[in-house]
Every structure is written in structure tokens, then in C-alpha cells.
Amino acid sequence: MRHTGDEPVFTQSLALDMADVEASLAGPKRPQDRVALGNVPQAFNAATELEVNAAGTDKPAVEFTLDGQQHALPEGAVVIAAITSCTNTSNPSVLMAAGLLAKKAAARGLMPKPWVKASLAPGSKVVSDYLAHAGLTPYLDRLGFNLVGYGCTTCIGNSGPLPDPIESAIKQGDLTVGAVLSGNRNFEGRIHPLVKTNWLASPPLVVAYALAGNMKVNLNLDPLDYDGGGQPVYLKDIWPSSEEIAQAVQQVSTEMFHKEYAEVFAGTPEWKAIEVPASDTYGWQEDSTYIRLSPFFDTMGVTPDPVQDIHGARVLAMLGDSVTTDHISPAGSIKADSPAGRYLQENGVASRDFNSYGSRRGNHLVMMRGTFANIRIRNEMVPGVEGGMTRLLLGNDVMSIYDAAMQYQKQGTPLAVIAGKEYGSGSSRDWAAKGPRLLGVRVVIAESFERIHRSNLIGMGILPLEFPQGETRKTLNLTGEERLDITGLQQLSPGVMIPVVITRADGQQQTLLCRCRIDTATELTYYQNDGILHYVIRNMLH
Numbered sequence: 001m002r003h004t005g006d007e008p009v010f011t012q013s014l015a016l017d018m019a020d021v022e023a024s025l026a027g028p029k030r031p032q033d034r035v036a037l038g039n040v041p042q043a044f045n046a047a048t049e050l051e052v053n054a055a056g057t058d059k060p061a062v063e064f065t066l067d068g069q070q071h072a073l074p075e076g077a078v079v080i081a082a083i084t085s086c087t088n089t090s091n092p093s094v095l096m097a098a099g100l101l102a103k104k105a106a107a108r109g110l111m112p113k114p115w116v117k118a119s120l121a122p123g124s125k126v127v128s129d130y131l132a133h134a135g136l137t138p139y140l141d142r143l144g145f146n147l148v149g150y151g152c153t154t155c156i157g158n159s160g161p162l163p164d165p166i167e168s169a170i171k172q173g174d175l176t177v178g179a180v181l182s183g184n185r186n187f188e189g190r191i192h193p194l195v196k197t198n199w200l201a202s203p204p205l206v207v208a209y210a211l212a213g214n215m216k217v218n219l220n221l222d223p224l225d226y227d228g229g230g231q232p233v234y235l236k237d238i239w240p241s242s243e244e245i246a247q248a249v250q251q252v253s254t255e256m257f258h259k260e261y262a263e264v265f266a267g268t269p270e271w272k273a274i275e276v277p278a279s280d281t282y283g284w285q286e287d288s289t290y291i292r293l294s295p296f297f298d299t300m301g302v303t304p305d306p307v308q309d310i311h312g313a314r315v316l317a318m319l320g321d322s323v324t325t326d327h328i329s330p331a332g333s334i335k336a337d338s339p340a341g342r343y344l345q346e347n348g349v350a351s352r353d354f355n356s357y358g359s360r361r362g363n364h365l366v367m368m369r370g371t372f373a374n375i376r377i378r379n380e381m382v383p384g385v386e387g388g389m390t391r392l393l394l395g396n397d398v399m400s401i402y403d404a405a406m407q408y409q410k411q412g413t414p415l416a417v418i419a420g421k422e423y424g425s426g427s428s429r430d431w432a433a434k435g436p437r438l439l440g441v442r443v444v445i446a447e448s449f450e451r452i453h454r455s456n457l458i459g460m461g462i463l464p465l466e467f468p469q470g471e472t473r474k475t476l477n478l479t480g481e482e483r484l485d486i487t488g489l490q491q492l493s494p495g496v497m498i499p500v501v502i503t504r505a506d507g508q509q510q511t512l513l514c515r516c517r518i519d520t521a522t523e524l525t526y527y528q529n530d531g532i533l534h535y536v537i538r539n540m541l542h
Helices: 037-049 092-107 125-133 137-142 164-173 203-212 242-249 254-262 339-346 364-370 401-411 431-439 451-459 521-528 532-541
Strands: 002-004 007-009 024-026 034-036 062-066 069-073 078-085 117-122 178-181 197-200 310-318 389-392 397-400 415-418 441-446 463-466 483-486 497-503 509-516
Touching: 024 037, 034 037, 037 197, 062 164, 069 164, 078 203, 092 125, 092 137, 092 203, 092 242, 117 125, 125 137, 125 254, 178 203, 310 401, 310 441, 339 364, 364 431, 389 401, 397 401, 401 431, 431 441, 431 451, 441 483, 451 463, 451 521, 451 532, 521 532
Parallel strands: 078 117, 078 178, 178 197, 310 415, 415 441, 441 463
Antiparallel strands: 002 007, 024 034, 024 197, 062 069, 310 483, 389 397, 463 509, 483 497, 497 509
């Protein structure tokens, strides 16, 4: 502590020993879960053991034929290696390091394993310029890291399909395989529906894992592969030095940025050829499967109706901890046999043209069908099942969450979601609140909420309630068969305790005091207006 005038000023020193810094990845399912490079095989095995219907971690390799060659796909195979992301590829040092590592690997005759789908998708054309100027592009191309475009690809689930023989082998052996990408997000089901573990890494480590081809390889100790002379090649053998990286980075010039960004709004010939009607308002196309007029304002009045209590709500899904917005509203590929896939096919869209949920977020009819449709989500109402399924208690039938929600809507039954800790973690995805609202969800009761998603729920008129301290769905022995009544909503105030009457299947009742997670007066105003969108429109009308 030191004194400046009459006021004491507290200072604290921070020491960082660079010897403690180690190469790491994040995974297998959350970006906040750091794993030291040497511990990746153990982390992979631990994740495999937790898989639904897992038969152990030693599943046999599956034979497949690709380009006329016979191969065996092992458990732990790296099937996607992607240098991607708007953020990670903005750092010339790591991009140059990846190019230099590729150059050194090529000099030793190394190639990625045949089952690896590699790609390069930087966020800026400048990256292509300086990699080419440094003479590194041919080596990345040789290892399969060909330029596929600029912008969001693998990180948002736009990795595209794997070769058919690879997908068939994964399904046949129920193999747990991996993707390694230099992106920002690796939530379950996001990167590819068949890839159960996803790992965030620096661009040079992405190249290294493409060469190793398996998450079970310890890159600190095991060889990546063997060269033409049969000698083992370790990561340390081809890792570029700081001096080599610095020399390559020196070739990045300001002019490269000026050149590319001066033309950033010009667009390609294909973009320029699009005919755009001259109009002050958007012309909605009734047959569009990409952009449709949403129903959020169909019943909105100039003044808000009084807040109504929730009576006889049924549980649509009962979920565990760390349910992410990707679980609630996936951004990746659309399965042909899913409600969204069926809708697209009914509207003349072939499965090869489905694209992704992220690309179709302007169509509420796709997005509400995709709500809770993540291939890895686990609803405890249907134990041992992954995917967006639930039990319709009106008839005790197992069906998709979307189909069940539509049945409940016909009955006029409000819906609830029960969850554990950190509900809504991950990306701040608006459709993770919009979708449940369109399904008829009125309330989410969780042990805790992620900050942004909690506010998004309120912004869509969904009430977030928090279990009392020490109480959970498990301590209360909830099964999802209960009916919920929530009263006193006309007298809501930030943080107030709200009585939730739980009526069990046998008729027994229990009242639970849950904390209202409308935390501020402004949030309360949004909720009383049935959401922030209605609030904004009403203010415009006045």
C-alpha cells in the first residue's frame, strides 16, 4: 500500500514465470476447459467413457476404402483439422508458425492421415497475401490446408460433410472421433454431428494434429509420424523457432491491409450480379425457405396486456448442467429426418441444399423446429437417448421436442424447461430464447443462468426462475411428469421469491419458493411488455 495525498492506494504486483507456460488445447466440449498438450489423450479417454451407450474406450478400428485405398479408421481419429476463425487467424505470428511447420513437415515427407479433412478459412484476404508472400502457401496446400473461403466455416458448424466412407465408418463402429480447429467454439454437436469431441488449438497445433491423425497421440512424447527413412519425427523436430517466425512476420506489410480493405465492399462478380428491387421496405417471399416474416408481432397491441399467471404448465425438457445455447438452438447441419429437415424437404429443398441452421436463422419455421434439436442434447425425461426428444405426457409417447410442443399448443398448455447449473452458457444466440418462445415455453427453472442468456429469455418474455439454495431437480425427485402453477406474476419485482406449486403424477403437491431472476427494473419493464421487441415497437408507436 502507498499513500497519495490523504487517500491510500492499494497496489499488487503480478509475476509470471514463462517457464510455467505450456502448450494447451481446450476441449472436448467447452472452450473454457483448458487441457495441457500432454494430457489430451487422458482427457479424450475420459470424455469417451461418459458417452451415452459407450462400450469402452478400446473400440476396434473400422475398415474403409477411400480413393481406391484401404484404410482402418481408429477410435480417436482426427477427422477434421481446420485453421479457421475470425479472431485466431488475425494474428500473423500463429499463421506464419502454421505455414513454417507445414514447410518443415513437407521437407521430412510427412502427410496428414487419409481420414483428415483439412481446410484453411481465414477471416481476411490479407492472410492469403502474406502467406503467399512468405512462400508458405504451397506447403499448406500440400498438406491439404487449401483455402476454402474467408469467414465463418468450421467454427460455426459449416465444415461440410465428411467423405461418405468416413461417415459410414464412424457410424458402423460408433466411434468417438475428434476435430481440431483454431476457432472460438467447440460445443457439442456444433462442429459436425458425427464428431463427438472438438478441440480448440493454435493454427500450428492444428497442422500437427492433422499429421498425427489421432487425439490419443501425446504430442509431447509420441512421434507425429515416420519419415521416408523410417525415422520418427516429433513435434519438437519441426516446430519453428521464434527467430523463424519473426522473420516471416516481418514480411507482413501495411500495404497488404490497405489493398484488401480498400476493396472490402466491392464484392465478387456473383455478388454484383444479384438483382435487388428498389424499395423502401423488404418484399417478403412467401415461398422462401431462408427469410420469412416472423410471427412475433402478430397479436401485439399498442399497450401491453397485464402479465398472466402460469397455470398447468407441462415440462417440455429436463436438462442437466452446462446446457449451452448450441444445445438449445444449434447452428450446424440439419439432419434429414429431423423436424427441420422434413420441413425443408416438404418445401422442395433437397438434403444436399439444406445448408445449416445458422444460415436459415431468418426463417422461424426452420429455427423453431431446430430448437432443442442438437444431436447431443440429453433430455432426462427420455434416459439414454441423445437428440431433441421428449415424452408427451398427454399420451406418454416419445417424440421430437418440436412435435410435442405443437401438440401442447393445440391443447393450450403452457410449457416449462427444468435445468441444472449454467443454463444457456456459450454463445449469446438470440434464437436460444426466440425458439423456446415460439414453442410455447413460458418459464425456465434452473439452478443458475448464464448472464447473457438470462437477459435474452426476459427479452423474449420467458420468465427465468432459480431453484432455492440447496434444491435441484434431483433433490426434489422431479421426473418431468409434474404440472406447474406459478402465481403472483402481477406483483413481480426484481429478485422477488415466486411460489411454484408442483403437482406430481399421483396428485401430491409441493410449493417451492423460487427466486425471480428478473434482476432490474428495466428487465421487469421488458417482461411486462412481453419482451424487448414489443417494448421497442411500442416506444416507436408513441
